[in-house]
Amino acid sequence: MGLISMPDSILYWKGCMSRLRTKSIADSTMELFRRMGVEFATLGEEEGCCGSVLLRTGQPEAAKKAAESVIGKISSSGFKEVVTACPGCFRTMSSEYPLIAGQIPFKVRHISQFLIERSSLLKDRFRRMDVKACYHDPCHLGRHMGVYEEPRELIRMVPGVELVEMKDNRSKALCCGSGGGVRSAYPELSREVAKSVIGGELPGGVKLLVTACPFCNYNFKDACSGQIRVMDLPELLISAWRG
Amino acid sequence: MGSDDWLALKRDEFKRWMEDERRRTGLSRAVAAYTSAKANALSRLPELEEMRREVRKIKERSIRQMDELVKIAMESVREVKGEAYLARDAEEAREIVSELTGSGKLVVKSKSLTGDEVGINEALEERGNRVYETDLGEFIIQLRKEKPTHIINPSIHVPREEVAKTFSELLGRPVGPEITSLVGIARDYLREKFCNADVGITGANVVSAKTGTIFIVENEGNARFVSNAPPKHICLTGIEKIVPNLSDAFKLLQVLPPYATGVFMSAYVSMITGPSKTADIEKTIVYGAHGPKELHLVLLDNGRRRMADDDAFREALYCIRCGGCMYECPVYRVIGGSFGNNYFGGIGLIWSAFTTGEEKVAAAVDACTKCGRCKEVCPLEIDTPRMVERLKQRLVKKGFVQPKHGEIMASINEKGNPFGEDERADRPKG
Numbered sequence: 228m229g230l231i232s233m234p235d236s237i238l239y240w241k242g243c244m245s246r247l248r249t250k251s252i253a254d255s256t257m258e259l260f261r262r263m264g265v266e267f268a269t270l271g272e273e274e275g276c277c278g279s280v281l282l283r284t285g286q287p288e289a290a291k292k293a294a295e296s297v298i299g300k301i302s303s304s305g306f307k308e309v310v311t312a313c314p315g316c317f318r319t320m321s322s323e324y325p326l327i328a329g330q331i332p333f334k335v336r337h338i339s340q341f342l343i344e345r346s347s348l349l350k351d352r353f354r355r356m357d358v359k360a361c362y363h364d365p366c367h368l369g370r371h372m373g374v375y376e377e378p379r380e381l382i383r384m385v386p387g388v389e390l391v392e393m394k395d396n397r398s399k400a401l402c403c404g405s406g407g408g409v410r411s412a413y414p415e416l417s418r419e420v421a422k423s424v425i426g427g428e429l430p431g432g433v434k435l436l437v438t439a440c441p442f443c444n445y446n447f448k449d450a451c452s453g454q455i456r457v458m459d460l461p462e463l464l465i466s467a468w469r470g
Numbered sequence: 471m472g473s474d475d476w477l478a479l480k481r482d483e484f485k486r487w488m489e490d491e492r493r494r495t496g497l498s499r500a501v502a503a504y505t506s507a508k509a510n511a512l513s514r515l516p517e518l519e520e521m522r523r524e525v526r527k528i529k530e531r532s533i534r535q536m537d538e539l540v541k542i543a544m545e546s547v548r549e550v551k552g553e554a555y556l557a558r559d560a561e562e563a564r565e566i567v568s569e570l571t572g573s574g575k576l577v578v579k580s581k582s583l584t585g586d587e588v589g590i591n592e593a594l595e596e597r598g599n600r601v602y603e604t605d606l607g608e609f610i611i612q613l614r615k616e617k618p619t620h621i622i623n624p625s626i627h628v629p630r631e632e633v634a635k636t637f638s639e640l641l642g643r644p645v646g647p648e649i650t651s652l653v654g655i656a657r658d659y660l661r662e663k664f665c666n667a668d669v670g671i672t673g674a675n676v677v678s679a680k681t682g683t684i685f686i687v688e689n690e691g692n693a694r695f696v697s698n699a700p701p702k703h704i705c706l707t708g709i710e711k712i713v714p715n716l717s718d719a720f721k722l723l724q725v726l727p728p729y730a731t732g733v734f735m736s737a738y739v740s741m742i743t744g745p746s747k748t749a750d751i752e753k754t755i756v757y758g759a760h761g762p763k764e765l766h767l768v769l770l771d772n773g774r775r776r777m778a779d780d781d782a783f784r785e786a787l788y789c790i791r792c793g794g795c796m797y798e799c800p801v802y803r804v805i806g807g808s809f810g811n812n813y814f815g816g817i818g819l820i821w822s823a824f825t826t827g828e829e830k831v832a833a834a835v836d837a838c839t840k841c842g843r844c845k846e847v848c849p850l851e852i853d854t855p856r857m858v859e860r861l862k863q864r865l866v867k868k869g870f871v872q873p874k875h876g877e878i879m880a881s882i883n884e885k886g887n888p889f890g891e892d893e894r895a896d897r898p899k900g
């Protein structure tokens with residue numbers, strides 16, 4: 228997709244994970260936009276790195292460079308509104324860019340915030356899905372950015388989904404174990420943490436784990452796919468969309 | 471970067487922890503017991519919300535005037551006929567305590583992280599002293615020649631069957647794995663040591679500068695014995711433990727037990743202001759009535775001043791060592807005592823870095839996901855994840871880079887993504 232500068236349109240920022248690993252999260256997100264009639268564009272292969280990984284692994288100078296480059300790219304594309312389904316990119320851009328690279332001339336929001344604002348477009352759009360589900364609060368989205376309710380409200384919009392809570396949720400939610408560069412340094416540890424979260428936190432009968440972060444999604448799938456079905460928020464909404 | 475030893479050792483240690491089902495079970499039982507006890511205590515103590523905020527302010531103030539408080543505390547202790555010392559580093563602390571102890575002595579100890587930090591037991595044993603840990607958990611660890619796994623409950627990873635084995639070896643006869651009888655064995659064995667010891671060594675939870683009062687919080691009653699039965703009491707503690715006065719100390723004491731073990735108040739809080747004394751015969755003061763004749767307070771710097779001077783890490787000194795953030799940490803729950811070095815969990819990484827050396831925790835730092843849960847559960851809301859991020863930055867500058875992180879960094883530089891993928895090459899296809 229090319230760079231189409233349109234004032235009413237949003238820039239969908241995929242983030243490296245959805246761009247290259249959990250591609251179905253990016254595909255579902257874009258499909259959602261299309262079905263909702265939301266005009267959007269992406270930076271395609273020009274997107275690059277938001278710098279989150281660099282900040283977490285002790286490379287502030289490189290992160291600053293990444294931030295400046297991203298700010299430059301987005302500013303010159305003319306978009307005033309950026310939406311992402313990656314909480315790492317979301318936190319880094321909206322709360323850390325201003326600290327390391329100065330004010331940003333655009334607004335950044337997580338997909339759940341964006342969708343809730345347009346919930347009228349989602350009303351009665353979903354078919355029934357009879358399943359007991361749990362939502363996992365991503366650290367970057369929850370504790371670090373204070374977004375707890377929007378994803379839950381969206382999940383509840385799907386009829387038949389019985390949303391129950393993990394033992395520890397919202398600000399007390401347990402990390403999936405893959406953040407902060409741990410997954411690349413000690414993959415086995417990340418998997419063990421994910422397993423212990425699933426093993427100790429889910430109420431009985433839960434068959435679906437809804438994530439709202441490509442990193443959590445990837446790690447839980449990798450560690451626990453035998454035990455539970457894992458879907459990211461846009462994936463859930465697309466799979467429940469009435470044809 | 472030179473050798474990868476810093477990494478290899480820690481990797482092995484993590485692996486051993488992850489694969490040790492018994493340790494994992496012990497740990498998860500402890501976590502479950504702790505979290506439910508704490509939740510119960512906190513729900514019944516709504517006033518703690520206000521109190522913990524006050525304690526944060528007390529600590530902020532105390533650390534700001536730490537040097538001054540050290541002086542005041544030392545003067546106050548001397549005024550009540552105790553002795554006070556300031557040890558700049560671990561070596562000085564070992565020297566002072568060894569000098570005070572002498573050689574060929576029987577020494578009893580209550581649990582002290584500061585003691586572990588400077589390696590006091592080893593130093594005293596080298597001089598031909600016999601040293602007994604008297605906190606049950608520490609006693610078990612000492613007999614098993616293991617390292618502690620938690621700052622409040624050092625032996626949480628050792629199940630009762632293992633304790634029975636260890637005690638059987640100690641007594642030279644078979645011992646059953648019933649917990650009550652195991653506790654009884656430790657009690658009988660150590661009782662004689664308390665009474666015959668020449669020196670008792672404790673740490674402190676708080677020190678009130680104005681009055682020179684040492685506070686020791688515990689549940690077993692062993693610290694009370696250690697600080698009371700032998701003729702000489704040496705208290706070794708960090709300079710960050712000093713608060714201006716008694717009311718400040720009492721506030722801290724109310725916050726500590728619920729967060730540490732989920733109780734309203736610990737069974738024993740000993741307040742010690744000077745050595746034991748009496749003036750019952752002709753109003754003449756004699757030191758060493760029923761308690762110790764000598765009291766020595768050894769205050770330890772060992773990196774604490776450096777922490778206080780450093781805007782990026784000062785907050786770590788506010789830690790009251792409740793240990794809550796360790797039990798609440800998703801990573802600690804999996805790798806327990808290998809997540810740190812002497813001090814554990816995220817906050818432990820910072821403490822270890824400043825007191826025992828950055829290189830010793832360089833690899834463990836990369837096990838922290840910076841998820842922020844520790845900050846959320848900390849009574850003082852200490853921003854540990856931010857400090858860990860900063861510590862990581864320093865370590866990277868010194869060359870402690872995970873090979874995988876190095877690759878990611880290079881890939882981001884060259885290809886704009888962390889996976890080493892050539893996205894632009896895909897363009898014709900897309």
Ligand code: SF4
Pocket residue numbers: 788789790791792793794795796817844847848849850851852854
């Ligand atoms: S950092 Fe906070 S929660 Fe952790 S041990 Fe210190 S005071 Fe307790």
